Amino acid sequence: MVLLKLQFPLQRRVRLAQGLWLLSWLAVLAGAFTFSLGVYLKTELLRRAEVMDNTEIHVVPNILMLVGLVTMGINLFAGRVCQDSLDSARFPPWKPFLLPWYGLAWMVCVWLLSAVVLSYALQGHLEESLKVGLRNGIRFYRDTDVPGRCFQKETIDRLQMELRCCGNTNYRDWFEVQWISNRYLDFTSKEVKDRVRSNVDGRYLMDGVPFSCCNPGSPRPCLQNHLTDNTAHYNYEHQSEELNLYNRGCRQALVDYYMGLMNTIGPGILSVISLQISVLVSLRYLHTSLEGVDPENPEADSEGYILAKGVKETLMDVKTTVFKLLQFGQVEAGDEAEAGADGEKAAS
């Protein structure tokens, strides 16, 4: 029982070949587009690599880049095949390549789909990675004299200004670390000594934030220090003050940004998948309809199908072939063992 059989008179075959040629070039462009989307996403992830703890999320753009290149290759091949398809002398050399081509095209579609699924599934990983990266960035904010960490301050400052966010979860994260280096603290002053003694680790903690948390949209000049003390500033109530600093945490801001990017990329990839599947189906029909052509009457009608037998039967066939290959190996080993046993018997 053939799967999705269609009749193909000569005109239809010709049209199918022409349409497939056009589709395959569109699919080459789509492959280039996928590659460029992968490069763009990777560039955006690398820009903020300093506040990410691991690079697990990079698997998404890596898959997109690799699959984009493979897509371009297989669709160039499909274009060549269908250029030769209507010439009955030049088509046969391509035949043995077609079965592996189908496998490769299927794999491409599966990988693209997995890239889209991963881009949503890895959101938790991204958030974890950003949580650890931002925590380290805030911890090492003051280490502008330590090699390897001297740019953390500038990185965090520019991140907060650009993405309009403050701290990891919110601005209170700055209250829990000492973000002013000891080089700039006057340890002879009473205030500094009190604060340092007030906690176990001897850190200078204060309810203040760096200037990069300031919101330019506030009607009031920015208040950075004594944020929880209502009496420290005139006409100030920290519970109701919303515009003074950025309310959003940088982790939330970055996750939103990257999820937005991947949501935009997702539909593009889905359309590339559907284009590739249509190329695959068209080439299969062209292949089978050309095989059904009577060599003595090349202009007659022929039939095209997707699978010669039904889906179940084709799978059974594939399974049997695989088992045969395995059994062939087993039977040979068994024969040798038997022959060896016989030989021993004969010897004894």
Added chain:
Amino acid sequence: MVLMKMKFPFEKRVKLAQGLWLLSWMATLAGAFTFTLGCFLKTELRRRAEVMDNTEIHAVPNTLMIVGLASLGINYFAGRMCQDALDAGRFPRWKTFMQPYWGVSLLFTLLMLMAVIMSYAMKGNLESSLKIGLKNGIRFYKDTDTPGRCFQKQTIDRLQMEFRCCGNTDFKDWFEVQWISNRYLDFSSKEVKDRVKSNVDGRYLFDGVPFSCCNPSSPRPCIQDRLTNNSAHYSYEHQTEELNIYIRGCREALVNYYMGLMNTIGAGVLSVFLLQSSVLVSLRYLQTTMEALAGQENTEIETEGYLLEKGVKETIMEYVTPVLVFLQLNQVGSEDTEA
């Protein structure tokens, strides 16, 4: 005495017409390019319109846009004319069109050159416009409750952060205005009262700057207030401190930005000008060679082409004399009426 006479055998005429056709299409694209450059420059100027006092500098992008559109038309007609050029029957119908065409195209080509010159000449104009605009912006920084000025604070803050600059000429401009609104000053405190009494206008002046002047590259958390007081901060010397806040003034930053833009655009427009001039010169040669063919039976003979029939001076006199006669006639006429 003819200006720049050249001989044109039939082959050369054909090549001239073909080359001109190609050039005219390239010049059409170049005209569209000029128009987009004008739009881009205008958009960039409008983005910072709030810190500019007048819009005189907008003459440059306006001229570019007009010239771009005009050159689309000029080069389209040049292309049509050279398509008809090789057909001696169809070329004569363009005759009456040519005089006004030359006038218009010379005018707009000169205008293109003027736009480039203006973009350099108006630098001083731009600078004084920014000086006044920024001065007002800094003065009205605190007026976030006054309708019409409530966005000055946000504008100035974002400008300083984006262009990495502070104040008008430099950060000391902030010391001369009261940039904290009275709403947020505690007039019962001694410090506020002292400062307000210390100057004639009763303003709260102090040596501090807004947070947007802070430089993120500084190794030290930003110091915004008591900038001139070395003892107010630990291990601080304001004379040697360079990285704490932005040293550059916003006027200089903006002027540099716009001059950079106009330099790039000027180079592009100059090349468009050269292309346009070559189109006009080729078209003039083609026109004069084809005119020499008029009335001839054999269209494949060699003809001469030139730029001007008489010399430059004589051609100018030819055009200026009617105008002078007209003016003199007016004068004589008024004398007559007096008598």
